[in-house]
Amino acid sequence: xxxxxxxxxxxxxxxxxxxxxxxxxxxxxxxxHPGTRAPLGPDDLTPLFxxxxxxxxxxxxxxxxxxxxxxxxxxxxxxxxxxxxxxLEKALxxxxxxxxxxxxxxxxxxxxxxTAVPQAYYNARAGVRRLTTETGAGQWGSALAFACAQFDxxxxxxxxxxxxxxxxxxxxxxxxxxxxxxxxPSPETSTGAKILSDDPSNPGSLGIAISEAVESxxxxxTRYALGSVxxxxxxxxxxxxxxxxxxxxxxxxxxxxxxACTGGGxxxxxxAFPFLRDSRETRFLAAEPxxxxxxxxxxxxxxxxxxxxxxxxxxxxxxxxxxxPDPIHAGGLRYHxxxxxxxxxxNLSLIEAKAIPQRxxxxxATLFARTEGIIPAPEPAHALAAVIAExxxxxxxxxxxxxxxxxxxxxxxxxESHLHGTLAEPDPSPRIADAxxxxx
Amino acid sequence: xxxxxxxxxxxxxxxxxxxxxxxxxxxxxxxxHPGTRAPLGPDDLTPLFxxxxxxxxxxxxxxxxxxxxxxxxxxxxxxxxxxxxxxLEKALxxxxxxxxxxxxxxxxxxxxxxTAVPQAYYNARAGVRRLTTETGAGQWGSALAFACAQFDxxxxxxxxxxxxxxxxxxxxxxxxxxxxxxxxPSPETSTGAKILSDDPSNPGSLGIAISEAVESxxxxxTRYALGSVxxxxxxxxxxxxxxxxxxxxxxxxxxxxxxACTGGGxxxxxxAFPFLRDSRETRFLAAEPxxxxxxxxxxxxxxxxxxxxxxxxxxxxxxxxxxxPDPIHAGGLRYHxxxxxxxxxxNLSLIEAKAIPQRxxxxxATLFARTEGIIPAPEPAHALAAVIAExxxxxxxxxxxxxxxxxxxxxxxxxESHLHGTLAEPDPSPRIADAxxxxx
Numbered sequence: 001x002x003x004x005x006x007x008x009x010x011x012x013x014x015x016x017x018x019x020x021x022x023x024x025x026x027x028x029x030x031x032x033h034p035g036t037r038a039p040l041g042p043d044d045l046t047p048l049f050x051x052x053x054x055x056x057x058x059x060x061x062x063x064x065x066x067x068x069x070x071x072x073x074x075x076x077x078x079x080x081x082x083x084x085x086x087x088l089e090k091a092l093x094x095x096x097x098x099x100x101x102x103x104x105x106x107x108x109x110x111x112x113x114x115t116a117v118p119q120a121y122y123n124a125r126a127g128v129r130r131l132t133t134e135t136g137a138g139q140w141g142s143a144l145a146f147a148c149a150q151f152d153x154x155x156x157x158x159x160x161x162x163x164x165x166x167x168x169x170x171x172x173x174x175x176x177x178x179x180x181x182x183x184x185p186s187p188e189t190s191t192g193a194k195i196l197s198d199d200p201s202n203p204g205s206l207g208i209a210i211s212e213a214v215e216s217x218x219x220x221x222t223r224y225a226l227g228s229v230x231x232x233x234x235x236x237x238x239x240x241x242x243x244x245x246x247x248x249x250x251x252x253x254x255x256x257x258x259x260a261c262t263g264g265g266x267x268x269x270x271x272a273f274p275f276l277r278d279s280r281e282t283r284f285l286a287a288e289p290x291x292x293x294x295x296x297x298x299x300x301x302x303x304x305x306x307x308x309x310x311x312x313x314x315x316x317x318x319x320x321x322x323x324x325p326d327p328i329h330a331g332g333l334r335y336h337x338x339x340x341x342x343x344x345x346x347n348l349s350l351i352e353a354k355a356i357p358q359r360x361x362x363x364x365a366t367l368f369a370r371t372e373g374i375i376p377a378p379e380p381a382h383a384l385a386a387v388i389a390e391x392x393x394x395x396x397x398x399x400x401x402x403x404x405x406x407x408x409x410x411x412x413x414x415x416e417s418h419l420h421g422t423l424a425e426p427d428p429s430p431r432i433a434d435a436x437x438x439x440x
Numbered sequence: 441x442x443x444x445x446x447x448x449x450x451x452x453x454x455x456x457x458x459x460x461x462x463x464x465x466x467x468x469x470x471x472x473h474p475g476t477r478a479p480l481g482p483d484d485l486t487p488l489f490x491x492x493x494x495x496x497x498x499x500x501x502x503x504x505x506x507x508x509x510x511x512x513x514x515x516x517x518x519x520x521x522x523x524x525x526x527x528l529e530k531a532l533x534x535x536x537x538x539x540x541x542x543x544x545x546x547x548x549x550x551x552x553x554x555t556a557v558p559q560a561y562y563n564a565r566a567g568v569r570r571l572t573t574e575t576g577a578g579q580w581g582s583a584l585a586f587a588c589a590q591f592d593x594x595x596x597x598x599x600x601x602x603x604x605x606x607x608x609x610x611x612x613x614x615x616x617x618x619x620x621x622x623x624x625p626s627p628e629t630s631t632g633a634k635i636l637s638d639d640p641s642n643p644g645s646l647g648i649a650i651s652e653a654v655e656s657x658x659x660x661x662t663r664y665a666l667g668s669v670x671x672x673x674x675x676x677x678x679x680x681x682x683x684x685x686x687x688x689x690x691x692x693x694x695x696x697x698x699x700a701c702t703g704g705g706x707x708x709x710x711x712a713f714p715f716l717r718d719s720r721e722t723r724f725l726a727a728e729p730x731x732x733x734x735x736x737x738x739x740x741x742x743x744x745x746x747x748x749x750x751x752x753x754x755x756x757x758x759x760x761x762x763x764x765p766d767p768i769h770a771g772g773l774r775y776h777x778x779x780x781x782x783x784x785x786x787n788l789s790l791i792e793a794k795a796i797p798q799r800x801x802x803x804x805a806t807l808f809a810r811t812e813g814i815i816p817a818p819e820p821a822h823a824l825a826a827v828i829a830e831x832x833x834x835x836x837x838x839x840x841x842x843x844x845x846x847x848x849x850x851x852x853x854x855x856e857s858h859l860h861g862t863l864a865e866p867d868p869s870p871r872i873a874d875a876x877x878x879x880x
Contacts, residue, residue, distance in 0.1 A: 003450060004515040010445050075444040076523075076813045083516075105545055107813030109849060149810045169852035176809055176855050369616055370589045373516045373547030409549060409849045412609035415616050 004086060006099075006247040008079035013071055014242040016063040017235045020273045021341070023062065028344035029315040032302060034440070040312050048217060048224045049232075050126035053119065056232040064235065070118045073150055077106045077113075078239065082247040087371040094391040099253070101244045101271060101403040102374065108173065110332075110377065110406030111267055112143030112227055115236035119225045120147035129221040130154040134184065134209030136263070137163050137331030137379070138170025139406055140227030145179035155179035158186060158212040160334070161204035162327035169410050184209040191215055191308045205324045206264075206335045207307035214310045228264025229305060229314075229339045237270025240403060245274050248401070255282055255401035257390060261382040262286040262295065262353070263332050265339030267405040275401070276350060284351040285390075286342075287382040289361075291426050292325040294318060294338040295346055295353035298432075301439050303337060313440060316343040319428075320435025326426035328358050329414035330378035332406075336435070356385045357425055362418035364388050365408065377406035378414050444526060446539075446687040448519035453511055454682040456503040457675045460713045461781070463502065468784035469755040472742060474880070480752050488657060488664045489672075490566035493559065496672040504675065510558045513590055517546045517553075518679065522687040527811040534831040539693070541684045541711060541843040542814065548613065550772075550817065550846030551707055552583030552667055555676035559665045560587035569661040570594040574624065574649030576703070577603050577771030577819070578610025579846055580667030585619035595619035598626060598652040600774070601644035602767035609850050624649040631655055631748045645764045646704075646775045647747035654750045668704025669745060669754075669779045677710025680843060685714050688841070695722055695841035697830060701822040702726040702735065702793070703772050705779030707845040715841070716790060724791035726782075727826040729801075731866050732765040734758060734778040735786055735793035738872075741879050743777060753880060756783040759868075760875025766866035768798050769854035770818035772846075776875070797865055800825045802858035805848065817846035818854050 021027060030039040045054045056064060066074070085098040103111035123131060131153055135141030141157035148155035157179050164171060164183040171181045184204045185192035191211040195202050202208075210226070217224035226233060248254060258275050260268040272284050288295055298317040305311035307322050317338040319325075325334040338346070345351055365381035367388070368374065376384060383402045390400060408415065417423050461467060470479040485494045496504060506514070525538040543551035563571060571593055575581030581597035588595035597619050604611060604623040611621045624644045625632035629652040635642050642648075650666070657664035666673060688694060698715050700708040705726075712724050728735055734757045744761040745751035757778040759765075765774040778786070785791055805821035807828070808814065816824060823842045830840060848855065857863050 004512075005450050005517075007447050007449060009447060010443060072444075073813075077445075107809075107815075113813075146813055168856075169849070172852040172856040172859070173815065173849075175859055176806060176815065176852070178810065366616060369547075370618065373513075373553075373586055375547075375613065375616065407849075409609070409613075409847075410852075412612040412616070412850075416608075416612040419612070419615055 002084060003251060004084055006082040006251060008243060008246060010075050010079065012246060013074060013078055014066065014239050016065050018238040018242060018274050018277060019059055019062055019064060019235055020276060022060050023277055025348065028341050031312040031314050034304065034309060034313050037313065048214065050123050050128060050223060052122040052125065053232050056235055057230060067121060070121050073117045079243045080105055082244055083372065085372050088368060091367060091371050092388060092391050094394050095396060096391040096394040096398040096400050098387060098391060099248065099401045101240055103240065103403060103405045104374065104407030107146050108139060108142040109409065110139040110143065111237060111240060111270060112140045113146060114239050114270065115227065115233045115266065116143035116147035117150065118236050120151045120153055123223050124151035124153055128153065128223045130156065131223055131225045132156045132213040132216045133225045133227065134158045134206060134213045136160050136206050136334050138167050138174065139332055141179065141181065142170055142173040142177065144225055145174040145177035148179065149177045156216060157181045158184040158209040160184055160206060160209050160331060163331040166413060167410060184212050186212060189215045203327050205307060207321055210306040211308035211310050214306065228266040231341050233266045234269035234339060234341055237266045238273050240270040241272060241274030244271065244401060253399055256398045257283045257285065257400045259285045259287060259383050259386045259390065259400060259402045261333065261379050261405065262288045262338065263379065264335050265342035267403060269339065269342055271403045272351065285386055286351055286353040287386040288353060288355050289328055289330055289333045289382060290355040290357045291328045291428050292319065292334050293355035294336065296355045298338065299436055300343060300347055303439055305337060314340045316340045317346065319432045320438055322438060323432060323435035326428060329411060330382065332379045333382065354386055356382050359423050359425060361385045362415065362423060366418065374404060375408040376404045377408045378411055380404040380406060442524060443691060444524055446522040446691060448683060448686060450515050450519065452686060453514060453518055454506065454679050456505050458678040458682060458714050458717065459499055459502055459504060459675055460716060462500045463717055465788065468781050471752040471754050474749065474753050477753065490563050490568060490663060492562040492565065493672050496675055497670060507561060510561050513557045519683045520545055522684055525812050528808060531807060531811050532828060532831050534834050535836060536831040536834040536838040536840050538827060538831060539688065539841045541680055543680065543843060543845045544814065544847030547586045548579060548582040549849065550579040550583065551677060551680060551710060552580045553586060554679050554710065555667065555673045555706065556583035556587035557590065558676050560591045560593055563663050564591035564593055568593065568663045570596065571663055571665045572596045572653040572656045573665045573667065574598045574646060574653045576600050576646050576774055578607050578614065579772055581619065581621065582610055582613040582617065584665055585614040585617035588619065589617045596656060597621045598624040598649040600624055600646060600649050600771060603771040606853060607850060624652050626652060629655045643767050645747060647761055650746035651748035651750050654746065668706040671781050673706045674709035674713065674779060674781055677706045678713050680710040681712060681714030684711065684841060693839055696838045697723045697725065697840045699725045699727060699823050699826045699840060699842045701773065701819050701845065702728045702778065703819065704775050705782035707843060709779065709782055711843045712791065725826055726791055726793040727822040728793060728795050729768055729770055729773045729822060730795040730797045731768045731868050732759065732774050733795035734776065736795045738778065739876055740783060740787055743879055745777060754780045756780045757786065759872045760878055762878060763872060763875035766868060769851060770822065772819045773822065794826055796822050796825045799863050799865060802855065802863060804828050806858065814844060815848040816844045817848045818851055820844040820846060
């Protein structure tokens with residue numbers, strides 16, 4: 001019987017992150033100043049981020065060392081297991097071999113602490129005392145709350161209201177780790193106040209929450225932290241793929257197909273980039289929600305990262321910065337844009353993308369839970385739906401690698417809707433077309 | 441830096457369970473027939489359990505082989521990690537070394553599948569088609585639901601109403617794995633109907649739920665499954681301690697003190713029994729809730745395992761079979777009795793016990809979450825409170841071993857009460873005294 005769980009001893013925890021930029025055939029287009037439209041320099045980012053993160057954001061070094069205090073905290077849950085999904089394969093009757101990198105064992109049950117911990121570390125090292133951020137499903141916010149607790153930083157989180165209402169437990173988790181949580185849009189920022197005065201029942205979006213968190217990061221001892229999209233975030237997440245490479249190598253496997261879900265892009269990048277380094281024969285597939293399909297239905301253009309237009313202009317696949325996705329349960333994928341680095345790689349045709357309807361994702365997740373015993377969060381359920389479709393179509397022993405970037409124990413209300421047949425299947429097309437008319 | 445997480449490769453998954461009975465100075469008193477008060481024979485258990493489990497229940501063999509189909513499923517999450525709680529030690533300023541066996545990585549987030557899987561396996565092997573059971577916090581019910589899904593068994597769960605109302609997500613988890621869930625007391629059994637007619641808002645108890653599940657197991661293709669208390673359940677849980685022994689041995693540590701929480705006793709037994717085999721120099725401490733203190737405030741006497749008096753008479757530490765514990769958040773510890781085997785061992789003074797108030801348990805859990813990044817379930821929070829008290833008092837490098845038998849991601853409503861200072865601290869003494877007047 002081949003192995004079920006491929007574990008790594010903590011002595012084999014990666015010592016460096018992988019930066020894909022120097023390995024690309026051309027560099028990604030730079031972010032632009034929203035006023036002058038000139039390329040941003042490192043100084044433009046100083047109000048938001050500490051020097052170490054700015055250096056990583058713009059680095060062209062292939063590898064960057066993971067600081068020991070960060071590795072010390074990673075050791076609380078890393079290396080994470082790689083699981084051969086024997087029982088799922090059997091249920092599908094597929095000749096494919098399916099491997100799942102499982103990030104749900106982290107303190108908050110998702111991959112987000114992989115970047116929250118170094119972000120808190122570099123900020124604390126620079127003398128910052130407080131971080132602000134946004135959160136969708138609450139996974140990023142709870143990760144940053146946990147990380148801030150490790151380095152004695154205060155933490156303020158703007159949580160998208162649809163998730164704030166749907167997922168009170170995530171809010172409690174952030175408070176348990178010592179963070180203060182605000183429903184977004186909130187009356188506490190000028191952005192939030194303006195949106196609420198126009199639409200008091202606005203369900204919020206990641207774009208709005210980012211605007212509020214950025215607006216709140218103005219005091220000199222306060223900086224902003226972003227849980228996805230930016231280069232340094234994608235960099236930190238490569239610890240996932242670096243481990244998976246070692247784990248697959250230990251059993252003499254190489255993936256033919258790497259599949260992960262995409263919202264802002266960090267989970268996908270974290271798993272896929274270390275494999276993109278090796279091989280041009282592996283296929284890479286990004287699974288995104290049909291309700292927020294930035295790669296498959298967006299435009300590749302300069303746009304704001306937030307709704308209010310506070311951020312630099314980023315060249316990315318975007319649905320328009322004021323597109324508000326329907327409140328699907330995969331709150332972590334409700335972002336109008338895609339990481340500029342991942343957008344560039346998609347534009348170079350190094351990866352493929354596929355949009356998946358909500359019901360199909362929960363059907364996949366339910367099958368996965370019943371066979372493998374892991375209840376996935378709604379976000380990686382998108383990847384599992386794509387995996388299942390590929391495995392069903394396979395006629396050869398294709399090696400598929402995916403990641404379950406979080407568990408769904410805090411998403412059981414979503415499963416309840418699925419079990420009772422009340423999941424919505426929204427069609428965002430008209431609103432996407434409308435939002436795209438307002439690109440900057 | 442000493443290791444943080446001591447992992448075992450799946451090739452070192454234990455091959456046998458440990459039965460402590462032959463190693464005890466005297467055998468535990470037998471269960472008695474409730475009518476005749478004669479010792480039960482194996483035949484008396486046939487209506488409830490399949491032959492393999494009855495054999496294990498009454499076995500005097502020291503080791504029993506774990507069947508390969510059970511080990512196959514264990515491999516989905518086992519061996520579980522052993523964690524050195526460096527950050528907690530530092531926060532306490534203790535010279536003690538604290539090791540935590542973490543069972544929260546299982547499919548349902550607790551140690552319960554360790555016995556649910558073999559119980560489902562042995563029942564399926566005996567031709568049983570449906571299992572009934574009770575559940576308190578929902579951890580056992582979701583474990584059995586998961587296990588039944590692996591062996592194509594139907595599963596009916598009676599869930600204590602206070603938990604059914606407090607923890608709807610646990611119910612969804614059981615339904616996700618394919619089980620049918622009934623709030624207990626339910627109108628569907630004669631026991632439940634009678635209790636509801638006397639007291640329509642009865643919050644339920646494990647004792648009542650057991651009565652209902654037992655009553656529902658009468659069809660010939662249906663058997664009953666119990667998540668704690670019985671010898672075979674404790675036996676299956678020894679996989680925890682067997683792994684912990686190997687993990688500690690791999691770093692040349694032996695525990696001076698083993699601490700675990702007790703409700704029905706299976707988590708404590710699972711961790712402690714394999715260490716009780718070795719050494720009479722190790723201390724063993726059972727941490728129980730002050731609201732349901734069967735070891736420290738109960739009487740050692742023959743009593744019913746359930747409220748209605750359907751079960752055999754068990755010699756155990758009991759608060760009286762009709763004692764209804766207050767609805768504390770540690771629903772898994774709300775049981776009027778204690779495993780007869782563990783009661784016997786306590787009566788032989790091989791282990792100690794301590795009752796812990798609810799608020800102290802959540803203070804301990806919050807400190808553990810902030811330092812170690814694991815949010816414990818309210819049940820093991822009792823063990824952590826005891827660990828913290830012992831570690832604070834330590835003046836030497838005492839080696840403490842404990843278990844966090846489940847994560848608390850589904851118990852965040854309880855943490856919310858703690859953070860808002862609204863946790864109750866009920867005094868059960870008068871009702872215990874009253875219930876003890878009605879021993880059979």
